[in-house]
Amino acid sequence: xxxxxxxxxxxxxxxxxxxxxxxxxxxxxxxxxxxxxxxxxxxxxxxxxxxxxxxxxxxxxxxxxxxxxxxxxxxxxxxxxxxxxxxxxxxxxxxxxxxxxxxxxxxxxxxxxxxxxxxxxxxxxxxxxxxxxxxxxxxxxxxxxxxxxxxxxxxxxxxxxxxxxxxxxxxxxxxxxxxxxxxxxxxxxxxxxxxxxxxxxxxxxxxxxxxxxxxxxxxxxxxxxxxxxxxxxxxxxxxxxxxxxxxxxxxxxxxxxxxxxxxxxxxxxxxxxxxxxxxxxxxxxxxxxxxxxxxxxxxxxxxxxxxxxxxxxxxxxxxxxxxxxxxxxxxxxxxxxxxxxxxxxxxxxxxxxxxxxxxxxxxxxxxxxxxxxxxxxxxxxxxxxxxxxxxxxxxxxxxxxxxxxxxxxxxxxxxxxxxxxxxxxxxxxxxxxxxxxxxxxxxxxxxxxxxxxxxxxxxxxxxxxxxxxxxxxxxxxxxxxxxxxxxxxxxxxxxxxxxxxxxxxxxxxxxxxxxxxxxxxxxxxxxxxxxxxxxxxxxxxxxxxxxxxxxxxxxxxxxxxxxxxxxxxxxxxxxxxxxxxxxxxxxxxxxxxxxxxxxxxxxxxxxxxxxxxxxxxxxxxxxxxxxxxxxxxxxxxxxxxxxxxxxxxxxxxxxxxxxxxxxxxx
Amino acid sequence: xxxxxxxxxxxxxxxxxxxxxxxxxxxxxxxxxxxxxxxxxxxxxxxxxxxxxxxxxxxxxxxxxxxxxxxxxxxxxxxxxxxxxxxxxxxxxxxxxxxxxxxxxxxxxxxxxxxxxxxxxxxxxxxxxxxxxxxxxxxxxxxxxxxxxxxxxxxxxxxxxxxxxxxxxxxxxxxxxxxxxxxxxxxxxxxxxxxxxxxxxxxxxxxxxxxxxxxxxxxxxxxxxxxxxxxxxxxxxxxxxxxxxxxxxxxxxxxxxxxxxxxxxxxxxxxxxxxxxxxxxxxxxxxxxxxxxxxxxxx
Numbered sequence: 001x002x003x004x005x006x007x008x009x010x011x012x013x014x015x016x017x018x019x020x021x022x023x024x025x026x027x028x029x030x031x032x033x034x035x036x037x038x039x040x041x042x043x044x045x046x047x048x049x050x051x052x053x054x055x056x057x058x059x060x061x062x063x064x065x066x067x068x069x070x071x072x073x074x075x076x077x078x079x080x081x082x083x084x085x086x087x088x089x090x091x092x093x094x095x096x097x098x099x100x101x102x103x104x105x106x107x108x109x110x111x112x113x114x115x116x117x118x119x120x121x122x123x124x125x126x127x128x129x130x131x132x133x134x135x136x137x138x139x140x141x142x143x144x145x146x147x148x149x150x151x152x153x154x155x156x157x158x159x160x161x162x163x164x165x166x167x168x169x170x171x172x173x174x175x176x177x178x179x180x181x182x183x184x185x186x187x188x189x190x191x192x193x194x195x196x197x198x199x200x201x202x203x204x205x206x207x208x209x210x211x212x213x214x215x216x217x218x219x220x221x222x223x224x225x226x227x228x229x230x231x232x233x234x235x236x237x238x239x240x241x242x243x244x245x246x247x248x249x250x251x252x253x254x255x256x257x258x259x260x261x262x263x264x265x266x267x268x269x270x271x272x273x274x275x276x277x278x279x280x281x282x283x284x285x286x287x288x289x290x291x292x293x294x295x296x297x298x299x300x301x302x303x304x305x306x307x308x309x310x311x312x313x314x315x316x317x318x319x320x321x322x323x324x325x326x327x328x329x330x331x332x333x334x335x336x337x338x339x340x341x342x343x344x345x346x347x348x349x350x351x352x353x354x355x356x357x358x359x360x361x362x363x364x365x366x367x368x369x370x371x372x373x374x375x376x377x378x379x380x381x382x383x384x385x386x387x388x389x390x391x392x393x394x395x396x397x398x399x400x401x402x403x404x405x406x407x408x409x410x411x412x413x414x415x416x417x418x419x420x421x422x423x424x425x426x427x428x429x430x431x432x433x434x435x436x437x438x439x440x441x442x443x444x445x446x447x448x449x450x451x452x453x454x455x456x457x458x459x460x461x462x463x464x465x466x467x468x469x470x471x472x473x474x475x476x477x478x479x480x481x482x483x484x485x486x487x488x489x490x491x492x493x494x495x496x497x498x499x500x501x502x503x504x505x506x507x508x509x510x511x512x513x514x515x516x517x518x519x520x521x522x523x524x525x526x527x528x529x530x531x532x533x534x535x536x537x538x539x540x541x542x543x544x545x546x547x548x549x550x551x552x553x554x555x556x557x558x559x560x561x562x563x564x565x566x567x568x569x570x571x572x573x574x575x576x577x578x579x580x581x582x583x584x585x586x587x588x589x590x591x592x593x594x595x596x597x598x599x600x601x602x603x604x605x606x607x608x609x610x611x612x613x614x615x616x617x618x619x620x621x622x623x624x625x626x627x628x629x630x631x632x633x634x635x636x637x638x639x640x641x642x643x644x645x646x647x648x649x650x651x652x653x654x655x656x657x658x659x660x661x662x663x664x665x666x
Numbered sequence: 667x668x669x670x671x672x673x674x675x676x677x678x679x680x681x682x683x684x685x686x687x688x689x690x691x692x693x694x695x696x697x698x699x700x701x702x703x704x705x706x707x708x709x710x711x712x713x714x715x716x717x718x719x720x721x722x723x724x725x726x727x728x729x730x731x732x733x734x735x736x737x738x739x740x741x742x743x744x745x746x747x748x749x750x751x752x753x754x755x756x757x758x759x760x761x762x763x764x765x766x767x768x769x770x771x772x773x774x775x776x777x778x779x780x781x782x783x784x785x786x787x788x789x790x791x792x793x794x795x796x797x798x799x800x801x802x803x804x805x806x807x808x809x810x811x812x813x814x815x816x817x818x819x820x821x822x823x824x825x826x827x828x829x830x831x832x833x834x835x836x837x838x839x840x841x842x843x844x845x846x847x848x849x850x851x852x853x854x855x856x857x858x859x860x861x862x863x864x865x866x867x868x869x870x871x872x873x874x875x876x877x878x879x880x881x882x883x884x885x886x887x888x889x890x891x892x893x894x895x896x897x898x899x900x901x902x903x904x905x906x907x908x909x910x911x912x913x914x915x916x917x918x919x920x921x922x923x924x925x926x927x928x929x930x931x932x933x934x935x936x937x938x939x940x941x942x943x944x945x946x947x948x949x950x951x952x953x954x955x956x957x958x959x960x961x962x963x964x965x
Binding site for chain 2: 111121126129145149152153154155176186535537575579
């Protein structure tokens with residue numbers, strides 16, 4: 001081995017171990033967000049360090065270091081195509097750290113590694129911000145403190161004290177952190193570096209409903225959003241249709257939403273009917289514009305519009321958790337549909353087969369009433385052997401016939417798309433709505449967790465008398481999906497052997513245990529609190545927080561100076577307290593002895609400044625014969641405490657007792 | 667001689683080199699957090715800043731109850747190393763960690779003490795070069811600690827009245843004068859300096875006794891000259907300042923130092939005669955140090 005020469009290493013072993021442990025905890029956010037070889041190389045480098053450290057090896061040759069760096073750069077370039085953007089940047093930091101680990105051997109390099117580790121914590125937060133990741137990074141943060149403390153304790157080998165001290169430091173820092181977090185102004189510097197987060201398909205649906213696009217989400221337990229009902233008015237689970245996007249443009253089994261909808265004109269609809277349902281929704285970042293609300297939202301939160309079709313559309317892509325309030329009504333009558341608007345709502349692609357056209361036509365000629373046509377269509381789905389399935393096989397967008405007349409196996413998107421197309425063929429204006437259905441109630445945190453697995457697609461048809469109305473063909477085919485939620489549906493499928501997914505079956509089995517269930521609910525609540533209380537507290541939230549305290553309108557410098565002076569005051573208080581607590585024992589003895597002298601002086605035996613404690617006690621015993629025993633004891637203890645090489649701590653307590661008792665007895 | 671500086675002249679808290687790193691990390695996190703408006707990054711920023719701030723009282727309390735004393739210092743020759751034993755006493759009720767002991771007035775020598783348990787003391791030895799002969803003051807003892815996190819250090823300076831002596835560097839080309847005996851005939855037994863018989867004059871050397879200056883010559887307007895006398899030697903070796911034929915004072919003292927050591931090593935009783943002091947001939951360690959001490963302090 002040419003590059004690894006023997007050399008005495010000067011990094012203390014123990015702090016290095018703590019540092020490596022901390023680095024391990026910066027890894028989790030990298031898995032799943034960076035190419036897996038990046039964290040893997042990092043792990044290998046850490047392992048290599050542990051192997052090299054006892055042997056005194058390290059990477060020394062400049063040439064090899066350069067080779068490694070060149071290798072890293074080219075690997076990154078090959079896997080990303082460019083080194084710009086956040087993820088290649090983070091990967092670069094991670095990989096350069098791996099090389100640095102192999103090289104590090106001095107105390108100075110140890111400190112550099114600590115700094116790099118903190119930057120890695122930051123990178124972790126850029127990659128993912130969910131509660132689990134945050135806890136990992138908190139552990140990493142604490143372990144870095146432990147590493148530093150251990151470094152400064154030198155060869156002291158006790159295991160727990162550095163951990164205890166790090167915990168105390170963190171605990172003491174908490175009030176300061178809260179103060180800074182709430183009040184330190186979030187100045188938007190306008191210095192923006194471009195991030196290009198690449199989230200997987202699990203992050204939600206797209207602006208296009210194609211066969212299979214919802215089914216892929218069915219096994220994703222990732223959270224989509226959480227909803228609270230502050231007024232306590234909770235609709236039944238089967239009516240909990242969370243409106244996402246309205247798709248107007250149908251092409252058989254594939255439907256599309258407009259790319260950038262305009263705002264809905266205020267006057268275009270009548271007054272809402274029914275009971276208003278207020279919701280607080282905390283949405284997980286999905287890097288798109290969707291925002292969700294129960295059917296039918298009537299107002300739009302700031303930064304979003306209410307698009308035609310009554311759905312919410314954020315002006316900016318949602319890159320971080322956002323909390324908003326929205327009010328929905330169960331019904332919005334809208335019976336004015338202009339013929340100009342009506343026409344596009346009846347458009348179908350030319351590729352629709354004559355068989356499908358004939359089917360729809362037969363309903364339309366049989367029953368002139370639109371409601372009767374809808375019922376006829378639902379009847380068709382119910383009686384003609386249609387089945388609800390997560391894996392209905394591949395369909396193309398022109399496979400409407402295949403679905404309607406042959407395979408008759410589909411997931412909600414197949415039913416919604418085909419139903420809407422058939423309605424249009426029958427002369428009834430129809431559209432497809434995608435969103436979520438149902439959710440899981442968390443009884444600890446009192447909120448609903450809506451997962452990606454709850455994704456759903458349904459139809460809306462227009463009736464001349466009442467306007468748009470929801471029709472969910474899936475409810476006809478698989479009523480349990482709507483009434484009980486997707487989890488129960490999956491469970492039942494698993495129980496009857498229709499779902500070949502042992503792992504999720506095991507997980508679901510586990511989820512039935514009450515303790516596990518409670519723990520899961522608790523975790524969800526914590527996660528919800530993290531999202532709503534911490535992550536969503538950004539510059540805008542802070543501004544409204546200041547406004548709620550009546551402090552709006554101050555310049556940022558006011559808050560900077562304010563928080564820093566408050567922090568200084570807090571620190572000074574704490575420093576004073578620490579000083580009092582840890583002042584040297586000798587001083588305390590002296591102070592107590594002076595108290596004793598003052599008390600004696602009040603009784604008529606004042607001590608001369610030049611008088612030694614022994615002489616004084618002799619004189620004081622003569623002057624205060626009643627107290628002679630105690631005075632003699634105090635003098636002896638005092639001398640022992642001050643001049644004995646290692647006084648017994650018990651003695652100090654005894655001394656304090658005697659001095660206190662001195663005046664009370666008199 | 668250096669004066670001990672007042673011990674509370676400077677603010678006790680100062681940044682370490684890793685403070686610069688911390689500052690860089692904080693600014694980087696702040697930049698990233700503010701440009702992304704990322705609350706989690708802000709949390710990291712505030713956590714790091716708060717923990718660093720909260721560690722300051724810890725650093726201060728880690729200094730509480732510490733006293734340091736310099737033990738008596740063994741003299742050394744100029745050019746050698748001085749070993750200064752320092753005892754740091756922990757009079758507090760808690761263990762103290764990572765105490766650096768330094769002598770700010772005497773170069774950058776420093777030693778680290780990992781741990782001092784409550785009520786105990788730790789001893790460390792500081793080594794630094796003895797540069798200039800003479801008696802010096804230790805001046806200040808500086809205790810520094812950056813415990814627990816190492817971003818800021820607390821400096822405690824304790825005045826130390828302890829003095830130490832640096833002997834002149836032993837050096838010179840001249841040979842040790844031969845022993846002068848009562849029976850000797852040669853001129854070498856004649857010792858210049860103080861005696862009865864006038865032997866001539868030579869140029870006055872600063873620092874010499876003024877008793878033998880040829881004042882009459884001065885009155886005539888001549889330069890300062892010293893009258894020289896010879897005395898009968900008592901047969902013992904006298905190492906005489908005046909007998910060293912060198913112009914430079916330090917070189918003369920170095921030569922004398924070398925002679926003293928050689929004479930002691932050769933077990934030849936020797937005396938030292940400086941313009942200011944005369945040490946009667948003797949032998950042994952105390953005598954040696956007495957002579958060297960006189961040489962060190964000579965002005």
